[in-house]
Amino acid sequence: MAEHVIIGAGSIGxxxxxxxxERGDSVRIVTRSGSGPAHPLVERVAADASDPLRMTQLSRGAKAIYHCANPTSYTLWERLSPPLRTAVIAAAKANDAVLALTGSLYAYGPQPDGRMDEHTPMSATGRKGRLRKRMWEQALGAGIRTTEVRGSDYIGKDAVGIYSMLIEPALKKGRAAWITGHLDMPHTFTFNGDMAKTLVTLARTNAHGVGPGTCRPHQPSPSASSHDATPSPRAGRRPNWSSCPASRCARPGWSCPSPARRPRWTTSGTRRSTWTRQKRRKPSA
Structure with a gap:
């Protein structure tokens, strides 16, 4: 019987x-493939985490459940995220376990002063933000002990985000790092190790009640241009930043907006990504 159940084996899970x-607790990691880190105290289970009955069985006797899974594509959020949330809530309620949720900043929406913290009202108007808001309200109204930690773009080992996709590969090769957005716009990155530590800490401290939605604390947010005088530890030279045009940001099946549709920055600490799915079109004759 595991003391802790983790849904998802990505960088946060x-x-x-x-x-x-590391502190001697037993862990059960649930993923579709049965993946996860190999360790004597880690049990890896292949299961459908959106199945409430299965999740209730796998969480039997657990002190805490950590929901660290997220659909890889934004287009799948509406279809896949709600069943996952419903299943982990049911498992936490049936087993009287603390539910620690990995959240994002989407639910806050655009803020007048460009800043946000855990006291900022959830005023999202976009589809993804409204979904995140509904799922947090669902957890709050479920009569369980729960908390949610919200972070920005992840950095750190195995993290997937703007840094790992666009910035780090360029810095390793000493090339220009193309940034989606304005170079002088402050942007916060969240170290995945800090995100995990906050989840574990709040799951323990909120063991007797409902905890608030919490933004992971960060240092003041720098802009890309503010790093011009700082040598890159990877390249051994000053980084070369450039705002990313659509033609340079394109990925197979994906592209960033044209210069006329800049990414929407919702806070001095967070940029809302506007990557959009686009079909490849044949050039006209």
């Missing part, structure tokens, strides 16, 4: 597992 086993 793996870091949560590492922190728990």
């Amino acid at each position: 793996t870091n949560v597992a590492r922190l728990l086993v």
Whole structure:
């Protein structure tokens, strides 16, 4: 019987597992494929985490459930995220376990002063933000002990985001790092190890009641241009930043907006990505 159940073995779930086993706790990681870090205190289980009955069985006797899974594509959020949330809530309620949720900043929406913290009202108007808001309200109204930690773009080992996709590869090769957005716009990055530590800490401290939605604390947010005087540890030279045109940001099946549709920055600490799915069109004759 595992003391902790983790849904998802990505960069956050793996870091949560590492922190728990370091203090001698037993962990069960649930993924579709049965993946996860290999460790004597880690049990890896292949299961459908959106199945409430299965999740209730797998969480039997657990002190805490960490929901660290997220659909890889934004287009799948509406279809896949609600069943996952419903299943983990049911498992936490049936087993009287604390539910620690990995959240994002989408639910806050655009803020007048460009800043946000856990006291900022959830005023999202976009589809993804409204979904995040509904799912947090669902957890709050479920009569369980729960908390949610919200972070920005992840950096750190195995993290997937703007830094790992666009910035780090260029810096390693000493090339220009193309940034989606304005170079002088402050932007916050969240270290995945800090995110995991906050989840573990709040799951323990909120063991007797409902915890608030919490923004992971960060240092003041720098802009890309503010790093001009700082040598890159990878390249050994000053980074070369450039605002990313659509032609340079394109990925197979994906592209960033044209210069006329700049990414929407919702806070001095967070930029809302506007990557959009586009079909490849044949050039006209």
